[in-house]
Amino acid sequence: MNAELRYTVNCSILFTELPLLERPAAAKDAGFEAVEFWWPFAEAVPADAELDAFVSAISTAGVRLTGLNFFAGDMPGGDRGLVSWPKRSSEFRANIDVTVGIGERLGCRAFNALYGNREGGHSASEQDELAVENLSLAATAAARIGATVLLEPVSGAERYPLRTAADALSVIDRVQAACDVRNVGLLADLYHLAVNGDDVDQVIAVHADRIAHVQLADAPGRNEPGTGSLPLQAQLAALAARGYSGWIGLEYKPSTSTLDSFGWLPREQRGHAG
Numbered sequence: 001m002n003a004e005l006r007y008t009v010n011c012s013i014l015f016t017e018l019p020l021l022e023r024p025a026a027a028k029d030a031g032f033e034a035v036e037f038w039w040p041f042a043e044a045v046p047a048d049a050e051l052d053a054f055v056s057a058i059s060t061a062g063v064r065l066t067g068l069n070f071f072a073g074d075m076p077g078g079d080r081g082l083v084s085w086p087k088r089s090s091e092f093r094a095n096i097d098v099t100v101g102i103g104e105r106l107g108c109r110a111f112n113a114l115y116g117n118r119e120g121g122h123s124a125s126e127q128d129e130l131a132v133e134n135l136s137l138a139a140t141a142a143a144r145i146g147a148t149v150l151l152e153p154v155s156g157a158e159r160y161p162l163r164t165a166a167d168a169l170s171v172i173d174r175v176q177a178a179c180d181v182r183n184v185g186l187l188a189d190l191y192h193l194a195v196n197g198d199d200v201d202q203v204i205a206v207h208a209d210r211i212a213h214v215q216l217a218d219a220p221g222r223n224e225p226g227t228g229s230l231p232l233q234a235q236l237a238a239l240a241a242r243g244y245s246g247w248i249g250l251e252y253k254p255s256t257s258t259l260d261s262f263g264w265l266p267r268e269q270r271g272h273a274g
């Protein structure tokens with residue numbers, strides 16, 4: 001793997017052997033300096049004590065929080081975001097300042113806004129128009145602390161409409177045109193894009209300048225690099241060659257223990273926290 005790349009451990013899908021608040025310290029012990037999370041609470045606006053415990057777990061562990069998802073509903077239950085969900089738009093809007101507030105406390109500058117599934121009773125245009133409004137609200141709030149809102153194509157959720165980089169970039173173009181915000185970027189998850197049949201090499205070659213965050217897992221299986229057939233090393237090298245200098249999120253299901261699943265990455269390359 002390219003020694004210059006900076007890796008961040010997604011502690012929502014890794015270290016699940018441990019209670020969530022113990023995971024940042026485990027990542028630090030494994031040699032990493034950075035972590036990211038999906039929304040770690042059951043509701044859009046958790047109690048202050050829960051927020052304080054999360055902030056403390058990260059700051060005490062001595063790692064950076066490099067990314068945080070906005071509240072996205074019941075992920076295990078199939079929800080993939082509230083951004084375009086009319087019935088739950090108010091929850092998303094209530095969550096914006098809470099999420100940005102965590103970022104302000106911890107220096108996190110990237111927030112992933114999962115778009116949401118197509119929901120019965122609403123037209124696609126109605127949901128997409130709502131998404132433009134909600135993404136501009138999120139981007140405006142994020143801009144207050146110099147942060148970026150991320151938009152991610154995902155796989156494994158058949159009602160989720162953003163499946164390719166082009167799908168996400170067209171939404172970002174709409175938000176920029178409608179609301180003159182410049183801090184919404186593509187989250188290029190190399191696994192999701194590949195599984196959805198996108199041409200990942202082409203995405204990197206053409207859109208590297210619009211990629212605000214990268215995540216990886218191998219396919220098939222969404223396990224650690226080397227367990228599948230994706231050319232991840234070459235794609236990371238291509239990203240670096242095209243000038244991508246952001247974080248690489250390790251967002252995979254370990255095929256063994258979490259610690260053993262890091263074997264593909266030499267310890268001396270884990271802690272590049274510059």
Ligand SMILES: O=C(O)C(=O)CO
Pocket residue numbers: 038069080112114152154155189251
């Ligand atoms: O739902 C997923 O698989 C994600 O990557 C969420 O960020």
